[in-house]
Amino acid sequence: MDLPCVQWQDHVAQKWSRLDPARKQCFTSLLEIDDVFQFGLTQTNQGDVDLLSSISKTKAQLVQKDPEKAAISRERGNSCFKTRDYTGAALHYSQGVCFAPQSSEQLSLCYANRSAALCHLHCYQESLDDIDRAMAFGYPSHLQYKLQDRRVQCQSYLSWSQSGKPDYPEPNSGDTRGTGDTTYVKPANESIHNGIDPPGISQGVAVSFSPEKGRHLVATERIARGQVILEDRPYSCVLIPWTEEMRKNERRTETKERGLFGTEDRHCHRCLRETLCPVPCEGCSCSRYCSRECLQEAWEEHHRWECPLGAPLMALGVMSQLALRVTLKAGLKGVQSAREPVKDGNSSYKPVTEPGTECSITGTSYDSINIQPSSVHYGDSYSSVYHLLHHLDGHGASLRFLCAVTAAMLYVTLSRTGPPPVPWDLEASSSVTNSQSQGPEAEGGSVGWSPDLWLLGSVVLRHLLQLRCNAQAISMLQDAGVTNSVVQSSHEVRIATAIFPTLSLLNHSCSPNTSLAFSLGAGAQTSLSHSVRSGPDASSHASERIDRFNSSARGVAITVRASKDIALGQEILHCYGPHRNRMAMCERRRLLQEQYYFLCTCESCVQQQEEVEEKTAGSRQGSGASGLHCAKCKGSLKKCEVQEGVKYVCAQPSCGQHISSSEVSRRLQEVRKHLEKAVDLMERDRPDEALRLLQRTTVSQSALILTESHPLQGEVADAMARAHATMGDWTSAASQLQRSAVAIHSQYGEDSIEMSRQLFKLAQLHFNGGAVGAALSVIPRARRLLCLHCGPQCPELHELQAMEDCLQG
Structure with missing residues (x-):
């Protein structure tokens, strides 16, 4: 999905294996992106073009009109x-x-x-x-x-x-193709006003730098939890198409309409807004937009050149498409400006260290460290994107070769489709320097393509390498389950990949002090309350930022809020994915090292490392709470290392009960298997059978060892709540969901976003069951957490308010 398709990866891997050792050594020693791209271009031939064309034939049916x-x-x-x-x-x-x-x-x-x-x-x-x-x-x-x-x-x-009529009249019942129902359905493209200010860093936050951490954000005053820290829009983004595997994982049969349509069918391919009535591209069948305005803007910015490359771009992956899209948007002038040496002076950025300085702690840092005013960090700042750290020397040689050949193939393919992209037309732009003009010309390139334009391919390669460490997944909550179900569950899905210049300033922590919330709604022109520059030119900079904001106001936006109180001077951190509540320390560190090339030394990792060392020094002593209890005396089980291996021993000395690690794994797998089968039964409208299976599971020997705080026990209780609710038993559903909330609280914490979603569902169940007092007690707790993590405009808050008004009325 992100990387090129398997056939292309295998093909390039074979090319790499066939290179003689001297050529491999030459490639490995290259330290400049331009040189790496030129090497990749020399390795590209007609056979590569033919193979990509062959691979693309299987995807052509997805992009051609028919x-x-x-x-x-x-x-x-x-x-x-x-x-x-x-x-x-x-x-x-x-x-x-x-x-x-x-x-x-x-x-x-x-x-x-x-x-x-x-x-x-x-x-x-x-x-x-x-x-x-x-x-x-x-x-x-x-x-x-x-x-x-x-x-x-x-x-x-x-x-x-x-005219103010409260109800919608029914469509003409004489329409022979169907009649309307009496339920008001919100139009698919109706959105709630988000009131987002122009993107930027809030007052009370500053950009700082240190050789160890690189560029990062710190609090210049105390920040209360829930306070907005920064707002940003992506420089560019790419919608992720659903694959057959993704559709299969949705557990929906093809008779359900949601099983037939993916994110690419429901969202605008430019601004990502959800829509039921997209406006299609006239040249291909895959690109569609929420309006003529989005279609035109996408066409001018990138799609006029992407459109004839639809099938090859799908074969080369989302990251390749995003790297090309960023490059096309920047244009030759934008790239030349970003590549120019930094100048001193009030209107330029002052370097504080030598280019090439790397951050040993973070993955999203900059390779040319220049302290910039906060106000320049917004979605249209290409300079901020260009100078993101690309980790050329961190990527393995084979991965670098894959990226180099892929970027070269993008350049060659684009050059054969027609004249150069307008932003890269040398006749309309100043030519590159002589030293930059020595790159080889693409074999078989179009007549209108100058050899100087090899720089376009080099910049694509630069962004392709950067995106491995700096790409940000855009996710949203999506309904799960069958469309005619009384109750709908939801899960988070990744709908797009983007590059956010401002967000990239934040370093990683496995236990962050921020929450991220995405907005796909329309923006609005509002007063400038964040990142206001002082001085005589403040108004011009403010106007420029408002213009930039309004030009992309329909696009996706991200808001970062403090999830904890942040003290003066404390660094502002967010999680790159591996979170302490979802993954063990060793696994987190491994993943971060593989993708971001740093050993995580955040507070959580250091603390957990110390705990591991203390347990190791304790010589095979029990490792504390495991979320399991003894089936004999109900005491807690502790994990111990013995000569025979690992086993779980009852913490009660008088009991002496123990169970092997393999037996624990077998029992947990059995519970997981029953849970998956029950969920599948509910998806097929058989909640009664699902409930019976789950009830047998909760009293079986397999589940006796699960405590109420064990995550798997929480999942089982959540599934039972859904089955009860589907059958209209709201009281039992609420009881099971409260059990599930115990596990959520234990795993994620009292103030987590996961807890907010659980409380929201609990409020719905109490409301539907007519439990007025219980609902009114849960709604304030759910409101507080949703406002903390998602902001005051999140749709769930409006639903909670409607429920509260109804109950109090």
Whole structure:
């Protein structure tokens, strides 16, 4: 998904193995990105081009227009429409819109049918837009009366809603393709105003530098938990397409509409907003957008050059596409400016150390350390992106070779598709220096491509290496389970990969003092309250930042809040993935070393290392709470090392009960197997069977050793709560969820974001069960934690407020 496909990786690995030792040694000794790229370019030949073309054939069907596929999608949409599944119908019609060529009748038919589905979902303006598109693309004249009738209906509904009518009128029941229901469904592209200020670092936070930590953020005043520390927008991002394996992991059958559609079908490919009515690219079937504005902006910024490379880009992976996208957006002038030596003076950044200084603690540092004013760190700051540490000497030789050949192949493929990208057109830009113009010309490149443009490929390679350490996953909560279930569970899914210049300033901790929250909604022009520069030029810098913010206001944004009280002078930290509550110290350190090339010495790792050493010095003594208890006396089990290996021994001296480590593993695997089977039964609308299986599991010998605080016991209780809720037994569901909350509290802590989600679900169950007092006692706790981690505008807070108003009223 992130790396190139397996076939390409194997091909490049074979190329590497065939290199003679002298050439390998030459490549390994290269210390400059430009030299590494040139080496990769010399290793690229027609055979590589042919292989990539062969690999891309299997992916071409996903990006090419196809009227037959459009017709199939439209028929599937009609089937959903007849069963009143208007959301599924809209998604299928949208798929048809994307597959339909511009000149085909299928395009107008899909737009027309989608307008009907959107009308039933009360998306009246979107329905009107689709009616206009259907007419513009040649909807059959003998059927146009249907569209005209629907247009009148939608305009009437809009006028009624704007006049203050509280309820939406029903669509015309005379529509032969289905009737509306009485439930109001929020339009898919309706978003809550987030009130995000222009991105930047808040007052009370400063950029600092040390040789050990590199560039990092520190508190210049006390920061209370919940306070916003920084807001940022990505310089660029790429939506992650779902693979067959990802679809399989969703545990949904193909008869459910959510099993047929992935993130690429539901989100704008530029700003990532979720939408049921995307506007497709006219040249390919895979890129789609929430509006004409997003389509046009993406086309000008990168897609006009990506569009003909759709299948090869899919084969070369998300990271390659993101590296190319960043490079195209920066343009030749942006790259030249970033590569220029840093100048002294008030308008430039002053270096505080020599270029090449590496951070021994963090993975997201800079290779040219210049202390910059806080106000320059926002999503459109290419200089901040360019100078992120690329770890050229940290990557293994074979990985460097893979990246070099991949970047070279991107450059060669792009050069063969047509004229140079406008931002890289040498006729419109100053030429690069003579020393930069000695790179080899791409074999078979287009006539319009100057040899000087090899720099484009070199910059792609630079960003490709940087992204391994600096890419940020954009995730969101997504509903899980069947679409007609009474109760919906949710899980976090990764929808995109991005590069955030400001966020990259934060160093890692396995126990961070910050929480990250993503927003996919529309932005708004607001007052500038963060990162305001002082001095005579403050207003011009503020205006520049507001302009930059508003130009990308529809895009994704990230807000970092303090999850703990942060003292004056304390460093601000966030977690790169391995968290102490989810992973053992040794595993965390291994993963961080492999990906970010540093040995983690955060407070949690140091503390846990000391505990390990103390236990080792204790010579085979019990290792404390294990989340397991003795099946005989209910005392706690402790993990001990004996000559025969590892075993669990009861902490009660009078008991003497013990159990082998292998037996514990077998029992836990049995519980896990039953849990997975129960979840699968619920996905297939068989909650009663799932509940019986889980009840047998909780009283079996396998589960007797699980304490209430064990994570697996928490998962079992959570699944039982979902089964009870699906069958309408809200009281039992709430009781089981409270048991699950005990495990969540033990594993993640009282103030964790995981606890906030558990309390939110508990409030829903109490509300649905009519337990007024219990619900009113849980809602404030859930509100406090959600506000702490996600901010005051998160949708769950609005739902909690609605529940509270209803209960108090």
